[in-house]
Amino acid sequence: MRKSPYFREFGIDASAIPAGPGRVPFSAAAAEVLEEFQPAVVSFHFGLPAPELLERVRRWGAKILSSATTVDEALWLEARGVDAVIAQGLEAGGHRGHFLSEDLGMQVGTFALVPQIVRAVKIPVIAAVGIADAKGVAAAMALGAAGVQIGTAYMLCAEATTSAVHRAALKSDAARVTALTNLFTGRPARGIVNRLMRELGPINPAAPAFPLATAAIAPLRAQAESLGSGEFSPLWAGQNASGCKEVPASLLTRELAGALEYALQHCDPGEAPQAARP
Amino acid sequence: MRKSPYFREFGIDASAIPAGPGRVPFSAAAAEVLEEFQPAVVSFHFGLPAPELLERVRRWGAKILSSATTVDEALWLEARGVDAVIAQGLEAGGHRGHFLSEDLGMQVGTFALVPQIVRAVKIPVIAAVGIADAKGVAAAMALGAAGVQIGTAYMLCAEATTSAVHRAALKSDAARVTALTNLFTGRPARGIVNRLMRELGPINPAAPAFPLATAAIAPLRAQAESLGSGEFSPLWAGQNASGCKEVPASLLTRELAGALEYALQHCDPGEAPQAARP
Structure with a gap:
């Protein structure tokens, strides 16, 4: 990258750049640390680790999650036994979880992705998608999600x-x-x-x-x-940061959970009248 | 474009290419034709025509719609007096309606776009977004849309x-x-x-x-x-063609309208408990 003009602007010595990766993949050493704590849920990104590592996580009874950005990735994850798949729409903030294709042009918006993954797999689908508030939770549930994963909305919470x-x-x-x-x-x-x-x-x-x-x-x-x-x-940040609130995370969670419960009780479009049965 | 190998493959004479544009913009001549029929709704794409043309359409009492692909475009359309704005998420099939920026990287998924436009404008917002079925209608309404515009799902109808x-x-x-x-x-x-x-x-x-x-x-x-x-x-095609049905358009419309009515009656997340009021 043409960073040297910036380095000059800020008076930075390029030799100050640390060597080595900024992140490391999940490893036997990481599994060893986790094993002590036996977390109930382990959620992967960018696909799944090698089968022996995955097996190790499963042995302590953890539920395994991972993100799918396409129907093909959801089917791939289901075939490898994940307990639920996170449908990551194009709106989501942070790293895209895609792992079967690098082609960003094929990435799918939540509104199209969630119902198609719900239709394709038998495991629960968690929508992760720029959900900002109660309306977003209700909409994700209407699309057939079994739950939601929310990131951006929590980023102004004191705990973040x-x-x-x-x-x-x-x-x-x-x-x-x-x-x-x-x-x-x-x-x-x-x-x-x-x-x-x-x-x-x-x-x-x-x-x-x-x-x-x-x-x-x-x-x-x-x-x-x-x-x-x-x-x-x-x-x-996701494409909808309008739900960010400077409130304790517990308060935001209770609000969103209330919406989830409401949606589950009142908002099942499966109960709407069905005119066309082709 | 490097089309000549294809032309050779299919035995096409390149001089057979017709001259001139494949589409023409809305014009005084087009307005003259429409004026006879006085359609109740005129929906534009790629922004709006020149003010005098728009005024002419308004004079026969037509409601004016146009598509917004960003919050900025929705505000631009509202400022020019459209009666409702169509929120076109990235999932939509056919031509993107963007007109203030050509940058495709800034285009927004429906799930993030609809609620932000709903919050930004006072006019009704119509969600147009790869809605494939009753679930999609319910989800769009949950996000705050006043209605939905559906294209792809009708494309296998006999009338299409x-x-x-x-x-x-x-x-x-x-x-x-x-x-x-x-x-x-x-x-x-x-x-x-x-x-x-x-x-x-x-x-x-x-x-x-x-x-x-x-x-x-x-x-x-x-x-x-x-x-x-x-x-x-x-x-x-939009990113969710799973709702295409080979049924008469009237049947599909009744099914989707039933879902709309159901969503309006049962599924207002505004009624969900509100825990956090920052």
């Missing part, structure tokens, strides 16, 4: 480790415009558009491969953030 | 002028994979991926500008279709 520049961006009008970008990690992820994304283009083939881009951008990001700027930081 | 190759594609597994393409008209539109899109790439900067690409592709398309092939035809 969202950085100061990230919080400021989420509260601003800038949050209305997001894009998929590979600049910050090397893999496409959705974030609020900032100066780096505007100037280099959000998807730039010159970005280091995942997950090496994280380290490459680290000194620039740190320097800019120390000056109060989020223009070089990954400002992950 | 859908071509034979297009019908075959909609009924096949191929309908599960769509992409935005500019190859067939010069503007990005969503269709089922076929050979032309695979081989040239769905978005190709060499495609003639809108609407000239229609004529450029016409002889190849006609020749391939005469051989029963849809590999060079625009196979417009």
Whole structure:
């Protein structure tokens, strides 16, 4: 990436870039740590780990989840025995979970993805999709989801480790415009558009491969953030940040759970009159 | 576009390409024709016509609709007095209606778009979004839509002028994979991926500008279709063709209208318990 002008602008020594990956895949060492705590649910992203690692997680009785961005990925996950599949619509913030095809043009919006996965698999489908509030929960349930997974809406909660520049961006009008970008990690992820994304283009083939881009951008990001700027930081957010609230996470959870319960009781379109039975 | 190998393959004389645009914008001549019939609703795409043309349509009392693909476009349309705005999510089939920005990376999925437009404007919002069935109608209403606009689901109805190759594609597994393409008209539109899109790439900067690409592709398309092939035809479809039914349009309409009525009566998430009021 053409980062040197930025490094000059912020007085950064390029040799300060740390070596090595910014993330590591799930490993035997990680499984060993988890085994002690035996979490009831383990949710993977970018597909699934190797069969022997997956088996190890299953042995302590954990329910296994993973994300599908297409019907094909949902079928692939079901065939490998996941307990539920998370349908990740194109609207979702952060990293796309796609693993069978890299073609972003094939990625599907939630409204089309959820009902087609529900129809294709027998396991429960969790909608993860820029759900911002009670309306979003009710809509996801109407589409046939068994539950919802919500990220962006929690990012202003006190419990979230969202950085100061990230919080400021989420509260601003800038949050209305997001894009998929590979600049910050090397893999496409959705974030609020900032100066780096505007100037280099959000998807730039010159970005280091995942997950090496994280380290490459680290000194620039740190320097800019120390000056109060989020223009070089990954400002992950879904396409609907309007549900972000500065409330305790427990309060937001109770509100959304109330909507879930209401939707389950009142809002089953299966009960609507059926005129056409082809 | 590198079409000459295809022209050779199908024995087409390139001089057979008709000159001129495949579509013309709304004009005084078109308004004159419409004026005779005084349609109660006139729905525009790609923004709005010039103010004097719009005024002419308004004079016979027509309700004016147009599509918004972003919150900014919805606000722009509301400021120009449209009676309702159609929220066109990224899932929709056929031409994207975007008119304030050409940047496809900024296009928003229905699940995120509808509630944000509902919140931003005071006029009714119609969701147009790969709604395939009663579940989709209920979900759109839950997101705050005042109504829905449905295209793809009607394309197998007897009344639709859908071509034979297009019908075959909609009924096949191929309908599960769509992409935005500019190859067939010069503007990005969503269709089922076929050979032309695979081989040239769905978005190709060499495609003639809108609407000239229609004529450029016409002889190849006609020749391939005469051989029963849809590999060079625009196979417009939304990201959820699973609701297509070979039933009379009236039957499908009654089914979907029943779902709309049911959703209006039973499924208002505004009635769900509200825990968090920030």
